[in-house]
Amino acid sequence: QKEVEQNSGPLSVPEGAIASLNCTYSDRGSQSFFWYRQYSGKSPELIMSIYSNGDKEDGRFTAQLNKASQYVSLLIRDSQPSDSATYLCAVNISPRGSYIPTFGRGTSLIVHP
Amino acid sequence: GAGVSQSPSNKVTEKGKDVELRCDPISGHTALYWYRQSLGQGLEFLIYFQGNSAPDKSGLPSDRFSAERTGGSVSTLTIQRTQQEDSAVYLCASSLGAITNTGELFFGEGSRLTVL
Numbered sequence: 531q532k533e534v535e536q537n538s539g540p541l542s543v544p545e546g547a548i549a550s551l552n553c554t555y556s557d558r559g560s561q562s563f564f565w566y567r568q569y570s571g572k573s574p575e576l577i578m579s580i581y582s583n584g585d586k587e588d589g590r591f592t593a594q595l596n597k598a599s600q601y602v603s604l605l606i607r608d609s610q611p612s613d614s615a616t617y618l619c620a621v622n623i624s625p626r627g628s629y630i631p632t633f634g635r636g637t638s639l640i641v642h643p
Numbered sequence: 644g645a646g647v648s649q650s651p652s653n654k655v656t657e658k659g660k661d662v663e664l665r666c667d668p669i670s671g672h673t674a675l676y677w678y679r680q681s682l683g684q685g686l687e688f689l690i691y692f693q694g695n696s697a698p699d700k701s702g703l704p705s706d707r708f709s710a711e712r713t714g715g716s717v718s719t720l721t722i723q724r725t726q727q728e729d730s731a732v733y734l735c736a737s738s739l740g741a742i743t744n745t746g747e748l749f750f751g752e753g754s755r756l757t758v759l
Contacts, residue, residue: 562746573734573750574686618686622746629674629738630699631746635685 533557534621536634543641549606551637553619556600562622563595563602564631569615578604609641645669647751649735655757656725664720664754666735674738675718676748677710679731686734692718725758732756 535554543549551565562581566574580586580593580602592605602621606613616638620631648667656662668675677689688702692712703709707725712718722729732755736748 564746564748566748573753574748575750576747579747620746620748629693629746630676630688630691631748632688633678633686 533623533632534619534634536617536619536637538635538637540638540640543609543639545609545611545641545643547609547641549609549613549639549641551604551606551617551619551639552601553603553621553634554601555619555621555623557621557623558597558600560597560621560623562631563593564620565591565593565602565604566618566620566633567615568618568636574618606639609639611641611643614639614641647735647737647749649733649751649754651754652752653755653757655759657759658727659724661721661723662725662756664722664733664735664756666718666720666751668716668718668735668737669749672737672739672749673715675712676736676738677718677720678734678736680734680753681731689720689733722756725756727758730756730758 533556565578567577568574578593580595583595586593590607594603616636618636619634623632650665673694675692678686680686690710691699707723710720732753734750734753736750738748
């Protein structure tokens with residue numbers, strides 16, 4: 531079983547819609563969760579981090595964490611074509627250690643005008 | 644510099660040659676990570692340095708791979724006797740460190756390695 535799983539997509543949404551990206555993880559002891567955005571040919575950049583159950587909002591982005599169900603999601607409201615990218619979920623998984631994120635393979639998002 | 648700096652940005656080498664990839668982390672960041680990303684694949688962890696502690700080498704795929712970090716700053720990833728399956732983008736990232744580290748990584752632009 532993969533440690534961090536994401537649907538590879540592509541997820542295609544119209545401009546202005548809500549994009550919903552999901553991620554599940556295997557380690558119940560995980561404490562730290564991250565979403566990175568990676569444009570084609572570029573390196574990942576951190577967009578959200580979340581550490582406790584519930585929602586965390588930052589502008590058009592909302593991260594949702596449910597530790598009991600072992601999933602974390604990212605909602606992008608009012609999606610723009612510039613949001614088209616691959617979104618990587620990362621989780622700090624033991625026993626590797628608290629500070630080494632394990633990445634999912636990413637979900638490709640396409641926002642069409 | 645303001646961000647993580649990696650060099651070279653592109654490296655083409657012949658099978659069997661050795662290569663060195665360099666990473667200069669963000670000033671003040673004590674944690675440094677190496678990952679690699681093959682075409683269409685996720686990020687594969689290679690090695691983690693934290694301050695003066697022994698590095699976590701658990702992700703290195705073979706003994707042809709090694710890395711060092713001098714003076715708690717610049718790191719060099721060395722691949723000996725390169726193979727075609729080593730072709731990938733090698734990404735370096737840094738973060739604040741153990742006390743304040745929340746696992747939030749800042750990545751360099753990567754070094755694209757092509758082994759012919």
